[in-house]
Amino acid sequence: xxxxxxxxxxxxxxxxxxxxxxxxxxxxxxxxxxxxxxxxxxxxxxxxxxxxxxxxxxxxxxxxxxxxxxxxxxxxxxxxxxxxxxxxxxxxxxxxxxxxxxxxxxxxxxxxxxxxxxxxxxxxxxxxxxxxxxxxxxx
Numbered sequence: 001x002x003x004x005x006x007x008x009x010x011x012x013x014x015x016x017x018x019x020x021x022x023x024x025x026x027x028x029x030x031x032x033x034x035x036x037x038x039x040x041x042x043x044x045x046x047x048x049x050x051x052x053x054x055x056x057x058x059x060x061x062x063x064x065x066x067x068x069x070x071x072x073x074x075x076x077x078x079x080x081x082x083x084x085x086x087x088x089x090x091x092x093x094x095x096x097x098x099x100x101x102x103x104x105x106x107x108x109x110x111x112x113x114x115x116x117x118x119x120x121x122x123x124x125x126x127x128x129x130x131x132x133x134x135x136x137x138x139x
Contacts (some may be wrong), residue, residue, distance in 0.1 A: 001052060001053070001138070002049070002050050002051065002052055003049060003050075003051060003052075003059050003135070003138055004035070004036075005035060006034055006035065006036055006037065007034070007035050007138055007139060008032060008033070008034055008035075008137075008138070008139040009032070009033055009034075009048070009135065009137075009138055009139075010030045010031075010032050010034050010134055010135075010136040010138075010139070011031055011033075011048075011055055011134065011136060012024075012025055012026045012133070012134040012136060013025060013026075013031070013131055013132065013133045013134070014026055014131065015033055015129060015131055016130040016131075017053075017124060017127050017128075017130070018127070019032035019130075020024050020087065025123070026134070027078060030136050031090040033069055033106035035037070035048075035049075038057065041065065041066045041067070041129075042063065042066075043059075043061035043062065043064075043066050043129075044059070044061055044066075044129075044131060046065065047059040047061065047133075048101025048133060048135065049133070051133070051135045051139055052135065052136055052138075053124070053133070053136070053138045054136075055135050056132065056133065056134045056135075057132070057133055058130070058131070058132045058133075059066055059131050059133070060128055060129070060130050060131075061126075061128065061129040061130075061131060062084065062106075063091075063125065063126050063127055063128055063129075065127070066092075066124060066127065066129045067121075067122035067124045067125045067127070068121075068122070068125055069125060069126055070121050070126045071084060071121055071125070072126040073125050074119065074120040074121045075109065075117060075118065075119045075121075076093045076106075076117070076118055076120070077110075077116070077117045077118075078115065078116050078117075078118065079114065079115060079116075080111070080113070080114055080116050081111070081117070083116055084115075086117050088108055088111045088116060090108055090109065090110070090111065091107065091108065092107070092108040093106070093107050093108075093123075094106045094107075096120065104120065105120070106118035106119060106120050107119045107123060108120075
């Protein structure tokens with residue numbers, strides 16, 4: 001029986017970007033999510049909609065249905081004095097709470113003697129994602 005909205009899906013997956021494995025849970029615990037509620041990226045949810053318990057599938061999720069295109073407006077250059085006590089380097093992911101108390105992440109993309117440029121785009125923005133999924137259980 002294929003997955004339906006609001007059903008609990010128990011799934012193993014492997015994620016590759018540009019042929020490199022980024023993460024997998026095939027050797028560990030599966031993820032659990034309520035299908036159709038936006039808990040996973042839209043393209044993956046769409047790709048598994050007709051799958052059944054016990055089924056394995058490989059799918060390519062285009063960037064537009066994953067983490068979107070890179071948005072240049074989501075970068076910001078700040079004075080280096082805002083980062084006092086932090087060992088800054090390109091690629092460092094910084095975490096902070098926004099005004100609502102929600103966690104935000106930014107990646108350092110440039111460091112000069114006076115300024116730091118950070119990028120708030122998801123690290124996989126502009127990336128097509130290759131998934132191998134196994135539907136372990138549908139409840």
